Amino acid sequence: KKKLLKQNKNLLYKNKIIHKYPHCWRHKTKVFLRITPQWFINLDKKNLREKLIKNIKETNWIPKWGKTHMENMIKKRPNWCISRQRIWGVPITLFVNKKTLKIHPYTNKIIDKIIKIKELNIIK
Incomplete structure (x- = not known):
């Protein structure tokens, strides 16, 4: 495959890449990735994004930086995965x-x- 790409001058770049295996920043343990079905919320339906931002602004945040963090996250996020498998969290x-x-x-x-x-x- 590589030779064919090279012969047809379709190979744009070739390099060896060494990447790190994902680790939990908190526990310093390996993260095992699983492909599982997930539930997502479309933030653009029924003005949900705008409603969330309005509620974020009306909430008293402790610590204060949480407000900016959450608001920026909601503004930029296309869809919200609400079903990530974690040890902690609220079951759906x-x-x-x-x-x-x-x-x-x-x-x-x-x-x-x-x-x-x-x-x-x-x-x-």
Whole structure:
């Protein structure tokens, strides 16, 4: 393949590159990459980006630099991945049909019922 590219003068540049394996900056351990399905929010639908920026401006941030950081992130981000697999975080509660991958039409009602049962201390 390389020879063919060279012969046809389609090879623009050739060089060996040594790259570092990704590491967690906090724990100094290797990061293992997995390809998994993710959930994204389109920030340009229903004026979500503008609503987020408005709420960011109305919030009292501690530390103060968090406001600028979050506002810049929202302004530049095309879509927001809300399902990244981490040790920490808030689980996304959704009921999804395994065959169609569509969200159950009564997901919100089911979640509301679970919350009410939880508030009554029926389940822990």
